[in-house]
Amino acid sequence: LDKHKGCDIIDLHPGSCLWSQKIHQHLKPRRHLLLEPDERYLDPFIKPLLNQKDSAYRHTTLSGAAPKGYFDTYDKIFDDHLLPARDALPEQDPRLREPNHSLLVIGSLVRRYPDIRTGSNAVAFPNLILHHLAEAAQTNIMFQRYGLVRVLLWVPDETKSSILPDSVLHRTGYSINLESAFNIAEVVGSDRSQLSRTDINKKTIHRQRQDQLDVWSARRVLKRMQSKGMAIPEHRRPEVHQKALDTDDESLSDYDPIHLPKDKSLQAAVDHHEKNLNELAELAAIPRVKRKHLTPPDARFKLTSASQEYIKIFDQPSCRLWFDSWGLQIALEHEYSATKDKLPEEVRAKLQTRILATDKKLSSIQEKMFSKDVGKQMGVLIDELFALCRPKPLMEWDRRPFEPMTAADEEFWPRFPMRLVDLKPRTEALGDDLMNSTEANHVRRGLLKAMFTHPSAPLLESIDRLGPGARDILGPEFSDVTQGGRMDPKHMLTKDITREQLVALTKAYIEWPFRPLGSEALEA
Numbered sequence: 001l002d003k004h005k006g007c008d009i010i011d012l013h014p015g016s017c018l019w020s021q022k023i024h025q026h027l028k029p030r031r032h033l034l035l036e037p038d039e040r041y042l043d044p045f046i047k048p049l050l051n052q053k054d055s056a057y058r059h060t061t062l063s064g065a066a067p068k069g070y071f072d073t074y075d076k077i078f079d080d081h082l083l084p085a086r087d088a089l090p091e092q093d094p095r096l097r098e099p100n101h102s103l104l105v106i107g108s109l110v111r112r113y114p115d116i117r118t119g120s121n122a123v124a125f126p127n128l129i130l131h132h133l134a135e136a137a138q139t140n141i142m143f144q145r146y147g148l149v150r151v152l153l154w155v156p157d158e159t160k161s162s163i164l165p166d167s168v169l170h171r172t173g174y175s176i177n178l179e180s181a182f183n184i185a186e187v188v189g190s191d192r193s194q195l196s197r198t199d200i201n202k203k204t205i206h207r208q209r210q211d212q213l214d215v216w217s218a219r220r221v222l223k224r225m226q227s228k229g230m231a232i233p234e235h236r237r238p239e240v241h242q243k244a245l246d247t248d249d250e251s252l253s254d255y256d257p258i259h260l261p262k263d264k265s266l267q268a269a270v271d272h273h274e275k276n277l278n279e280l281a282e283l284a285a286i287p288r289v290k291r292k293h294l295t296p297p298d299a300r301f302k303l304t305s306a307s308q309e310y311i312k313i314f315d316q317p318s319c320r321l322w323f324d325s326w327g328l329q330i331a332l333e334h335e336y337s338a339t340k341d342k343l344p345e346e347v348r349a350k351l352q353t354r355i356l357a358t359d360k361k362l363s364s365i366q367e368k369m370f371s372k373d374v375g376k377q378m379g380v381l382i383d384e385l386f387a388l389c390r391p392k393p394l395m396e397w398d399r400r401p402f403e404p405m406t407a408a409d410e411e412f413w414p415r416f417p418m419r420l421v422d423l424k425p426r427t428e429a430l431g432d433d434l435m436n437s438t439e440a441n442h443v444r445r446g447l448l449k450a451m452f453t454h455p456s457a458p459l460l461e462s463i464d465r466l467g468p469g470a471r472d473i474l475g476p477e478f479s480d481v482t483q484g485g486r487m488d489p490k491h492m493l494t495k496d497i498t499r500e501q502l503v504a505l506t507k508a509y510i511e512w513p514f515r516p517l518g519s520e521a522l523e524a
Contacts, residue, residue, distance in 0.1 A: 001023075001026060001027060003101045004027055004101050004104045004150070005026075005027050005028060006027070006028060006029065006030055007027060007029055007030065007101060007102050007103055007104050008029060008030055008031045008032075008033070008083050008084065008102065008103050008104070009023065009024070009027070009029045009031070009032040009033065009103075009104050009105075009106060010033050010035065010064060010077070010083070010103070010104070010105045010106075010107075010143060011032060011033060011034050011035060011036075011105075011106050011107050012035050012064040012065045012105065012106070012107025012108065012109075012153075013035070013036060013038075013064075013065065013107050013108045013109070013110075013111050014034045014035075014036050014041070014045075014046070014107065014108075015036070015038075015041055015045070015108060016041065016044075016045050016413055017034070017041075017045045017046060017049060018413070019106070019108070019154070020032070020034065020049075020106070021049070023106055023152075024056075024057075027104070028056075029056055029104075030056065030084070031056055031058060031082075031083050031084060032056050032057050032058070033057075033058045033059075033060065033077060033082050033083050034046055034049075034057060034058065034059045034060075035060060035062055035063060035064035035065075035073070035077075035107070036059060036060075036061070037061045037062070037063045037066075038111075039061070042059070046059050058081070058082045058083070060077065060082055062076060062077065064105075064107065065107065065109060065111075065129045066113065067113055067125055067128065071132075071141075071142060074142045074143050074145075086146050088145035088146060089140075089145060089146060089147065091436075095147050096140045096144075096145075096147060096148075096429075097140075097148065097427045097428070097429050098147055098148060098427065099147065099148050099150070099424075099425075099427070100146050100147025100148055100149050101150075103143065103146060103147075103149045104149065104150055104152070105143060105149055105150070105151045105152070105153075106151075106152045106153070107152075107153055107154070108153065108154040108155075108418070109125065109126035109129055109130075109153055109154065109155050109156070109159075110126075110154060110155065110156050110416055110418055111125070113125065124159070126155050126156055126159050127159060127162055127174070130153075130155075130159075130163065130178060131174070131177070131178075133151060133181075133423065134177055134178050134180070134181035134182065135181075135441070137181045137182060137423075137425035137426075138180070138181050138429075138430070138437070138441045139437055139438045139441055140437070144425065148424075148425035148427065149425070150422070150423065150424050150425070151182075151422075151423040152187075152420065152421075152422055152423070153420070153421055153423065154418045154419070154420050155418065155419055155420075155421055156416070156417070156418060156419075157189070157190050157417035157418060157419055159419070160186070160189065160419055162174055162175060163175065163178060163184065163421060164184055164186055164395075164396055164397045164400075164421075165395065165397065166209050166214070166217075166395070166397045166398075167209040167384065168383050168384055168386075168387040168388075168394060168395060168495055168496070169380065169383060169384070169456075169495075171387075171394075171395065171455065171495040172452060172455060172495075173448035173449060173451070173452030173455070175396075176448060176452075176497070176499065176502065177444075177445060177448055179396045179499055180426070180444070180499050180502065180503075181425060181426060182423040182424060182425055182426060183396075183423075183424040183425075183426060184396050184421060184422070184423055184424075185400060185401060185402070185421070185422040185424075186400065186404040186419055186420070186421055186422075187404055187405070187420040187421065187422050188404055188405050188406075188407050188418075188419060188420040189238070189404040189405075189406065189407070189419040189420075190406060190407065190408075190409075190417050190419070191238045191239055191406040209384065210304040210305070210306040210307065210381075210384065211304065211305060211306070212252065212255045212302075212304045212305065213255065213304060213384055213385075213388055214240050215240060215243045215244055215247060215252060216252045216255055216256065216388065216389075217388060217393070217397075217398045218240045218241055218243065218244035218403065219244045219247070219249060219252060220393075220398070221241075221244070221400055221401075221402065221403055222241070222244045222245065222403075224401055224402070225401075225402050225403070228401075230402055232402075232403060232405055233405070236405035236406050236407075237403070237405075237406065238403055238404065238405075238406050240403070241403040254300055254301060254302040255301075255302050255304060256327070256385070256389045257300075257301040257323045257324055257326060257327025257328075257330075257385065257389075258327040258328075258330045258331050258334075258385070258389045258390070259327060259328070259331055260328070260331045260332070260335060261328075266332070266335055266336065266339065266351065267347075267351065269328075269331075269332060269335070270332060270351065270354050270355060270358070272328075273325070273328050273329065273332060273358055274354070274358060276324075276325055276328070277325060277358055277361050277362060277365065279297075280321060280322065280325055280365055280369075281361065281364075281365055283296060283318065283321070283369070284365045284368040284369040285368070291318070292314060296317045296318055296321060297321065299317065299320035299321045299323070299324050300320075300324055301320045301323040301324050301327065302320070303316060303319065303320060303323075303381075304381070307377065307380075307381050310377045311374055311377050311378070312374070315370060315371075315374050318369055318370070319370070319374070319378060322362075322365065322366060322369065322370075322378070323378075323381075323385075325362055325365075326362060326382065327385075327389075329355075329358060329359055329362055330386070330481065332355055332358075333355060333359075333481040333486065333487045334390075334481040334482060336351055336352065336355055336481075336487070337480045337481040337482045337483075337487070338482050340352075352487070355487060356487055356488060359487065359488055359491075360488075366378070383493065383495075383496075386496065387496070390484070391482075392484075394484060394496065394498060404419070404420075428503075430444060430503065430506060430507070435510055440506060440507075440510060443506055443509060443510055444502065444503075444506040447466070447502070447505060447506060447509060448502070450462075450465060450466060451463065451465070451466075451494050451497075452494060452495075453465075454494065455493070455494050455495040456493055456494070456495065457493065457494050458490060458492070458493060458494070459478075459489065459492040459493060459494050459496060459497060460489060460490055460492075462494040463505075466509065466515075466516075467514065467515060467516045468514070469514060470509075470512075473505070473508040473509060473512050474489065474505070474508070475504045475505075475508055477498075477500060477501045477504045478492065478501060483498070483500060483501070484496070484497075484498035484500070484501060485501070
């Protein structure tokens with residue numbers, strides 16, 4: 001936070017001002033505006049701050065975050081009385097997409113508005129505000145008119161799954177929109193290990209992922225922290241962080257099937273893969289009744305404990321063998337994508353044909369070898385492994401720079417479980433000669449809304465819904481494994497799309513001469 005020392009602070013719903021005072025003491029801001037519409041907090045908490053000698057605090061009952069009607073607050077507060085006056089930057093000014101450290105927004109979205117309906121179809125207040133903040137960061141409105149402003153917010157515990165999902169199974173258009181606008185980090189949170197695995201409601205809220213994959217991800221985070229000299233006090237460590245400290249990479253390596261054979265060239269590795277698939281196809285051709293009495297070759301890959309619960313014991317050895325081959329397939333595709341530009345054209349074309357053929361054969365073997373129920377459970381694991389076990393993981397949660405510290409309910413007043421999220425706006429902007437950034441972001445939101453009606457549907461099917469021939473606009477990012485694609489994009493699900501692929505798709509859609517217009521156009 002040191003880069004913000006001496007800045008102006010906009011403080012949303014400061015309430016009892018405990019957090020506000022801690023930030024104030026550290027940053028010593030030029031001006032600290034408390035946007036607190038609830039007058040119950042005024043006499044006991046806010047007035048003593050306003051009455052301090054040479055106080056930098058100011059207060060207004062204007063709301064900086066509400067279910068409706070708060071946008072104009074940011075037109076009123078820069079009036080020299082509440083906050084020093086600022087001039088909004090011109091529309092094309094490059095400083096609009098640069099960080100503005102002279103302003104900081106902090107606050108809490110844990111606030112009830114009893115006059116607002118709370119029916120089953122009502123939008124959750126914190127999620128609505130975060131959506132607005134993402135829009136502001138992408139299009140430079142509200143307090144983002146002066147450059148990109150960092151936001152530190154306390155949010156209800158249950159919003160974690162929508163802001164930073166830790167399972168690709170629950171990745172939504174909403175979470176992708178947030179990560180398109182911000183680099184998101186969770187600084188403080190509750191410890192998920194305190195939840196009972198049999199508590200259905202809590203399990204749904206927290207979207208728990210399979211244990212070994214959580215620890216695998218936490219080991220990566222631990223290395224990032226160690227490289228920066230970061231450590232979490234022992235009493236603030238989440239359980240998964242402690243597990244990461246207590247384990248090693250070798251004990252987890254067998255849960256990651258994506259490996260190339262050692263000391264083999266790409267062509268030799270493809271030869272090895274084809275041989276393995278031939279042997280696996282022979283095993284798949286044996287009737288299931290006879291296969292029960294066979295002892296299949298040993299596999300390197302280990303099924304997670306959750307997968308072992310759902311996949312029958314009889315199918316587990318074959319399943320592990322299949323995942324060994326699947327992992328090698330992904331590794332070959334990645335290596336091909338990374339090195340193809342260095343290969344002679346004839347070699348490149350032959351390798352591409354062979355790798356696509358092994359991919360097709362692998363899918364055929366899975367259909368023959370396993371029942372639909374087993375195939376469905378394997379699909380869950382495939383989704384998680386493909387999202388996590390890559391140089392740049394798919395999800396923002398798996399790219400986190402550090403583990404959040406834990407906090408207990410009783411540490412908050414009023415007592416309520418919360419999480420602290422750090423939102424840093426991304427500097428890249430959409431928009432070109434065809435559209436300005438506001439219109440381009442409208443298109444991006446429309447694409448997410450249209451495609452994510454069925455997040456688990458194949459990506460190509462979702463893109464087909466954008467208009468006749470829409471899949472023709474797909475760029476090379478979708479078939480490049482180094483960029484999160486697959487050599488055959490038909491294997492990608494809608495929820496597999498990366499932020500960079502979404503940007504490329506948005507630009508391609510804007511330039512597409514056949515995109516629907518009028519009543520058939522996208523709705524954001």
